Amino acid sequence: MALTSVSNVDLKLLSVFRTVAQCGGFSLAQAELNVSQATISIHIKNLETRLGLTLCQRGRGGFALTDDGQRVYDASNALFNHLEDFRSLVLGFETLVGELQIAIIDNSVFHPEFQLANVIRNFGQLDHSVDLSVHVSPPNSLEQMVLGGQAHIGIGYFPRRLAQLDYDPLYMSEMQLYCGQDHPLFDRDDPDISVSDVENADHAQRGYVSYDQLPENERQFNYAARAQNIEGLAHLVLSGQYLAFLPVHYADQFERNGKVRPLLSDTYSYTSCYEIIRRKSAARTPAERKFHELLISESIEHDLVHPDVPTR
Incomplete structure (x- = not known):
C-alpha cells in the first residue's frame, strides 16, 4: 500500500534511507547506523513497500539511487531540515541549535576578499549546538536547494530573479573572457585580435545563464560547448578548444x-554581484539569522559591494 500518512515509523525508515544515501551504500552506512546490513536491508525494503517505489539498486554493479530514490532523498532532506527548524524555532527560542545548511557557488574559495571560512570561524566561536553543512553547487541548483528546503542560505551569482526568494548583495567578482595556452589566439597580442576573431572561435557557454540574459555582443558567439559550473x-578553456568567461579571482x-590569458579585456569584461538568497516564506531560525548577520558583516567590513559599479 502506498504511503498515505507519515508516522514515527516512517520517519525512522526515512532516516535510515537518508543515511544510506549519504554514505553511498549499505556497508558504509553500517558503522554510521550501528546495525547490521541485514537490518538496513529490511528497513529499506519496508520503506519501499510503504512508498510503493524502488529507491535504490544494489548488487554487483554497486549501490545507486533510482530516479524515485533521488526524489525521495531530496524530499527527506527537506523534511528533516524542516523538523530541525521547528525544534529550533519552538523549543530553542534564541538558542543556536539544530541544523544549518549553507549552499555556495563552486569558485568562491579563491576570492581574495570574501572568505566563507572567516564567517564559519566567527560562527564557530559562538555558543551553539548547530550541525553545519556546506554544499557546493551551480547557481540553478542553489536556487532549487533553497526553494526545496534543502538549504537555508544560498550564496552565488543569480542572473534571474525569482519571486519566492530574497536577495542580499554580498561581494563583487570581475569576469573576463579567457583562452587556453593551446588556443590559436593565445600567442597573438590584443591589437592583432579582432572582434570577428573572437566571435568566430568556439565558445563554452555558462549553462546557468540563458541566451536572453546575454548581452548583445555575446549572442554573436559560436557556442559549441557548455558547463553548469566554473570548474567545468x-x-x-584549458583544453585550448574553447573560449569562456571565468572569474578573474x-x-x-x-x-x-x-x-x-584574457582576451580583449576592454571589450569582453564585466562585474558580477554575488548574492545571498533565502526563501521568503521560510521561518528564519536563530542560527540562520546569526549566520546571515555574520555574512553581511563580512561584506561590510571588507567593503565588498560597490553600488556604483555596473553589474550583470
Whole structure:
C-alpha cells in the first residue's frame, strides 16, 4: 500500500534511507547506523513497500539511487531540515541549535576578499549546538536547494530573479573572457585580435545563464560547448578548444602559470554581484539569522559591494 500518512515509523525508515544515501551504500552506512546490513536491508525494503517505489539498486554493479530514490532523498532532506527548524524555532527560542545548511557557488574559495571560512570561524566561536553543512553547487541548483528546503542560505551569482526568494548583495567578482595556452589566439597580442576573431572561435557557454540574459555582443558567439559550473568552464578553456568567461579571482592561478590569458579585456569584461538568497516564506531560525548577520558583516567590513559599479 502506498504511503498515505507519515508516522514515527516512517520517519525512522526515512532516516535510515537518508543515511544510506549519504554514505553511498549499505556497508558504509553500517558503522554510521550501528546495525547490521541485514537490518538496513529490511528497513529499506519496508520503506519501499510503504512508498510503493524502488529507491535504490544494489548488487554487483554497486549501490545507486533510482530516479524515485533521488526524489525521495531530496524530499527527506527537506523534511528533516524542516523538523530541525521547528525544534529550533519552538523549543530553542534564541538558542543556536539544530541544523544549518549553507549552499555556495563552486569558485568562491579563491576570492581574495570574501572568505566563507572567516564567517564559519566567527560562527564557530559562538555558543551553539548547530550541525553545519556546506554544499557546493551551480547557481540553478542553489536556487532549487533553497526553494526545496534543502538549504537555508544560498550564496552565488543569480542572473534571474525569482519571486519566492530574497536577495542580499554580498561581494563583487570581475569576469573576463579567457583562452587556453593551446588556443590559436593565445600567442597573438590584443591589437592583432579582432572582434570577428573572437566571435568566430568556439565558445563554452555558462549553462546557468540563458541566451536572453546575454548581452548583445555575446549572442554573436559560436557556442559549441557548455558547463553548469566554473570548474567545468575552466576545463574547457584549458583544453585550448574553447573560449569562456571565468572569474578573474579563479582564473588568476592558471594565468600566473601561463595556462590561460584574457582576451580583449576592454571589450569582453564585466562585474558580477554575488548574492545571498533565502526563501521568503521560510521561518528564519536563530542560527540562520546569526549566520546571515555574520555574512553581511563580512561584506561590510571588507567593503565588498560597490553600488556604483555596473553589474550583470
